[in-house]
Amino acid sequence: MAEVELPQMIDLDPATVPLADIDVSQRELWKQNKKWDFFTRLRDEAPIHYCKNSEFGSYWSVTRYADIMEMEQNWKVFSSEPTIVIVDPEEDFELPMFIAMDPPNHGEQRKAVQGVVAPMNLKELEGTIRQRVQNILDSLPLGETFNWVDLVSIELTTQMLATLFDFPFEDRHLLTRWSDVATGGPETGIVESEEQRQQELYECLAYFTRLWEEREGNTSGTDLISMLVRGEATKDMSPQEFLGNLVLLIVGGNDTTRNSISGGVLALNENPGEYAKLRNNPSVIPNMVSEIIRWVTPLAHMRRTALCDTEFQGQQIKQGDKLIMWYVSGNRDERAIERPNEFIIDRKRARQHLSFGFGLHRCMGNRLAEMQLRILWEEIQQRFHMIEIVGDVVRVPSNFVHGFTDMPVKLHGI
């Protein structure tokens, strides 16, 4: 295919660029956090918007809250197969996972593992999580600059994941690595080549296959691997399918909460009045957690693919078209959310946000995510007057994982 010279959004004025030229998928917009005004323009003027040329080929953008909700409900037309991200799967390296399946396979595989993160099970985990949060927070240096992402966000979510998989604790850094490798191609700098990426993911598969074999005879394990071993719909998975579902569970439980942990610190720093509210009234924490998850929107989009020609909100969608539901935009839609650009920790109906998705594919780990964040903020408020951001925040150059790699902070004790 001939190389097409694409206009660079980062150099253009979102208010005046011709609508047809807008491409919100460009990494630079995400790296520099300059996507917001483009999304506002799309929501107002072209809520179902066609981008003809992009690094990822042509795609539709769905940017309003209500339209995203409607698309999520209509799985018979808008399929989650073959993938739920804007980038198409590598032809020789498909990773089947239930998030990217339609009924009935989706439900069968999901049901095999979702008990692990069901609220009943989480009650048992609360003590362990709190203990781990306390240990992490107590090990942090007071008054010194450090990267919050590394020492808290990554460490905490990785420990949590190791707990859920009953993964050897001393090797837990591998989980972080595999999560990064799974979502980041060569262009992100995480790996040098696609070959390296695939090789590392096969190492992940080999490691987990050992754990699988160890647990095959065990009928009582309540960890995720043991549940996959026993699940009717999962016990005979092919190696590639096993890897796909591992990647799903690792990324699902890692990048997302990691970035909500970091993003909450940023939001409170940018909104000192809200930080004061939190100090004066820690009982607002559960509500604040929902607001943080909306505010951060740790996964910026989900993709659907049209199974047939159809009309959607007046636009003619062709079979096979790629549709990107921009959660990050829906969560800022003034038609659905009052004062959406403000971070308000005691916001009414804060739970009504798109970050977990809706419909059949609604996030399975939503209660676990909320619990981790709630416990973290409860314990933070016991220890620190302020987590102060003291340097430049660095963002992930991705239109899918919406988060941070660096957040230099200094802690102030109570």
Next chain:
Amino acid sequence: MPRIIYIEHSGTQHEIEADVGSTVMHTALDNLVPGIDADCGGECSCATCHVMVKEEWLAKTGSPSETEESMLDLNPERQSNSRLSCQIEVTDELDGLVVQLPEFQF
């Protein structure tokens, strides 16, 4: 006005006068009955307004639609009398309806 009785997991009861045409979910939220989240706002798309309908009322509340069924099916703590309360419309016929709330919403 029809009365709806919500029983929390702890056993606490709330007897609420409901508006005909509202839903069992909205009636709970409007009257601050705890235990229902309704994250999707009544779209049958999140399953966080899960209730268990007292057996003798099941005939009057009807059975779940295909969409509701598929959402309920994802909840490992689902019971045979589970419903999503956003899908039960309040009618005069439901005067006295008793629903139990689960310990947790999924």
